[in-house]
Amino acid sequence: MSTVEQPATVRSTTAAAPEIKTDRVSGPSRGFLDWLSTTDHKRIGILYLVTSFAFMMLGGVEALLMRTQLAQANLKVLDPQTYNQIMTMHGTTMVFLVVMPLWAGFSNYIVPLQIGARDMAFPRLNALSYWLFLAGGIVFYASVFFTPPEAGWTAYTPLSTGPYIPGNGTDAWIYLIHLTGIASLLGAVNVTVTIAHMRAPGMGWSRIPLFCWSMVAQAIMILLTIPVVAGAVTLMLTDRHFGTCFMSPACGGSALLYQHLFWFFGHPEVYIMILPAFGVISEVLPVFARKPIFGYRAIAASSLGIAFLSMLVWAHHMFATPLTPVVLAFFMLSSMAIAVPTGVKILNWIATLFHGSINAKVPLYFAVGFLILFTLGGITGVMLAIFPIDRQVTDTYFVVAHFHFVLVAGAVSGIMAALYYWFPKMTGRMLSERLGKISFWMQFVGFLGTFLIQHTLGLSGMPRRIYTYGAEKGWEVENLVSTVGAFILGIGVLLTMANVIWSLRCGQRASPDPWKGNTLEWFTASPPPVHNFDVVPVVRSVEPMREIRRRVARDQRTTEHHR
Amino acid sequence: MLYKLPLAGVLLPERGGSPNADRIASLYAVTLVIAFVVFIGVVVAIVYALRRYSEKRHPVATQTRGNTRLEIAWTLAASGLIVFLAVWTFIQLPGIENADESEASAAVIDAGIVPAGKDQPLTIEVIGRQYIWKFRYPGGASSYEEMVAPVGVTVKLEITSIDVAHSWWIPKLGGKFDALPGYTNETWFRISEEGVYQGQCAELCGRNHAVMFARVRAVSPDAYVAWLARQKRENAEGLAAAKADRPAIPEER
Known part of the structure; x- marks a missing residue:
């Protein structure tokens, strides 16, 4: 045998399975205080996840309240002011307090493990991110006891800056953007530096797990766009309170300026929410199809391509505003162009399934649900890029359906897949497969029931953000279907929450590598010890765990032979 | 073909009021057909893969890492589409x-609404405010909520707002155009059939x-x-009444 450098891991892998022998490195537990003072990336990850899932419940209740109000014509469940407040809370919650921090939670927990690091690069900064995010959520929800904001999650001027909405709800919204924005920026710096500098030996850029690649692309977008929205809402704040005039035409400002600034952030934000889901799908599909991802480089490159293009498409949210033809044409073409890297990804994922040996576990269910529904959302996205068509369907339930296909069927399916996939790693327990599959089907059917029919509502003229409609409009049947679907979807999500609570106590014990994963998080114990790895293995491919498993099997054979 | 079926408001945008709305609907129909084919293709491929390559039917996965030619081919195909x-x-x-x-109909010209000849549209100003639309017609007349327009002539709209952002939208007459304070947005319609075309504000403008x-x-x-x-x-009477500080409609005795 030629002399092969003996990786340090061999020591720890000669046992029956990839194994970690840990000595206690932390001090005695102080219970609750440990959670408040923690700088462990795994604990911070769990704090993020628990907090965001709690906010998801609030956002979900808000969604169901709106769907109840709209179930039939002329209902009086919510009055106009309350409806607008709940609509604003729902959108803001789901974007800034649910999807973004959920990804922050997963990336906190998983990224260091996947690259073989012992923590994030800046553990204290990491804790600061979480507490700032929580502060943003608290400031925002505290407005419930005063006057909640009611200008929508986009807070268009002059509605948000002028004398049109009494109370200080919009200020609470601005502080939320600032606080969660700083949290995201710090988190983005942290995750980028961690991936750039703390990788296991041998893990070159072409061997980084695709989830980490997607987090790099996401971090770039956060770093470039969050400061812009933070600036925009600061202008709004000074307009509201300090006598400046950036947004009001009455004193020389522009009512359109804010829209440009907001959407320069707002469109990349869509990809900030969806790219990590792309990463999760790229992790889950190969593991459950038992073959490598099809076109690793194409998928990693298209993440970066999407991140770049996402910053050149913002005005497609503004096709109905006065824009010159050349601007309209540019943003139509750039928005269409972004369909190419996205389409390439989808085809690569489907090709990953082909010739595989598909192990249909719950994470795969959600990944496939993602593929089907997100494709539909992507396709309606191309239709919306065509600006004459956009002007018929924008600001209607068509566009509501479109972005829920992208953000619920896309981002939230990715979150569900990530939860079922990584829960065993985080807790040492498996989630119930049975309950998981019931939850998946309820979410899938409920989602289609809620949102597919909303395309039709939009085409027949129902604008978004209306608190009621007359019976003569003929929208009652579709709205009722949508409301029923929303409740099914809600129960589906609740079942997963129940699954989590039940499995934490009674779930089947998980081995370190229950799925036969490809990446390093499956090398350590479930849940991992504080320092993650006794020995950081040398990485020789994109799927280090495959080799480690092979080596373990070989070593076992040799040992048996020698006996 | 698809265009002839009564699908407006179900699978296609509303149409039937003005040619621009009709053309948007037919453009939409083309994209819908392409979208449908792509979506069905994707779903069929996924369902086929799940059934054909399940653990039971295909116990050993083929370890392929990609296929550059295939990947280039589908990137080009997607770009081509x-x-x-x-x-x-x-x-x-x-x-x-x-x-x-095109020239207005003879009836419009005879009525003296626009002069004869090409490119002679009737211009109506549309002004949004919380929560009613105001329309100003050539010659000083105005109305609220309901615009009255003659058939057989191109009507150009100049859309603005005096408070917050609103959006002008009559689905059968074409797409949305935002009414923003400080800006003038322009669109047009040309109606050939008499009737009432309904719509409502499409940009959140308050409670x-x-x-x-x-x-x-x-x-x-x-x-x-x-x-x-x-x-x-009536507008003039109202104005005069306001100036004279008496009710526009005489009180009944």
């Missing part, structure tokens, strides 16, 4: 964007956004002229 859609849109664009420049309705009542040129004269007289 996008290029086709872009080109098709640009071909259709002038008919949607540019106001119909009563849901009840900021808009209507266009298309009438014959003669009826339009008569309505305009009456509206102008």
